[in-house]
Amino acid sequence: MSTRAIFTGHNSDGISHYTSDSILQAVQPFGPDSSAFTTIHSSTTVPVSNTAALPVATNALPRCAPTGVLFCTTDFPPNYSAPMHRTQSVDYAIVMSGEICCRLDGGEEKTIKAGEVIVQRGTNHEWINRGEVPCRIVFVMVGSEKIVLDNGSVLEETVFKRP
8 A cells, every 4th residue: 555645844934835745655574465564754863853854765664763753554454463562662553444453462452443543552462454454554653761560670672573
C-alpha cells in the first residue's frame, strides 16, 4: 500500500507553504507476504526541528530512537501475525481499517477495530490479523525511558526478525 504524505514549512520570509506532496511506498523487509511499513516522518530528538531537512526514507523496519519520535503506518495482511516484541517507546496507535488482535506476553488479548485506539506502553506484544481483509494501523511512537522493575531488572527492547 502507498501513502500520500503532504508536508508544510516556511519560506525565507516566514510565510507558510507546502514543501512536499508525494506518494510514499511501503517496504516489506520480511518478504512480499508479510507486513508492510511506511515511515512518514521521524526525528532522533524531541523537541523536533521544524526547519531541518525531511528524513530520507529507507527500506528498513521503522524504529523509534529512544530520544525521538516516529510517525508511520503498518499494514497487516489477512491471517498474518507479527512475532512478540517490545519497543522502547510509548506507541499511540489508531486502527484505520480492518481489525487487529493485540496479544500480550501474559496471554491477554484484545481486538481493536477500525476507529479504535491503543496506547502501547513498552509492553511485550504481538499483532495478529485473524480477519479476511488487511488491517492498517497508524502509529506515533515517542521514545521512552527503559522500564525498571521494583527488583531493579530492566526490560530491554526486543526486535523481531523474520527468516
